[in-house]
Amino acid sequence: MARTNPLAFLREVRAEANKVVWPTRNETLVSTVMVLIMVALASLFFLAADQVISWVVQLLLNVR
Numbered sequence: 001m002a003r004t005n006p007l008a009f010l011r012e013v014r015a016e017a018n019k020v021v022w023p024t025r026n027e028t029l030v031s032t033v034m035v036l037i038m039v040a041l042a043s044l045f046f047l048a049a050d051q052v053i054s055w056v057v058q059l060l061l062n063v064r
Contacts, residue, residue, distance in 0.1 A: 004012075023031070
């Protein structure tokens with residue numbers, strides 16, 4: 001493999017870094033709210049699933 005000149009490498013890194021498009025403040029806010037909503041929904045789902053499974057196991061084992 002051919003070795004790249006360190007200065008050329010740094011120029012290429014800088015050129016690639018300049019191509020990065022950062023999200024706007026609004027995009028970040030919307031994404032954050034969406035994640036929080038999905039976390040809440042997933043938490044409720046797993047709480048309900050855990051309660052149902054617990055009830056079934058107690059019913060099957062007759063433990064109360």
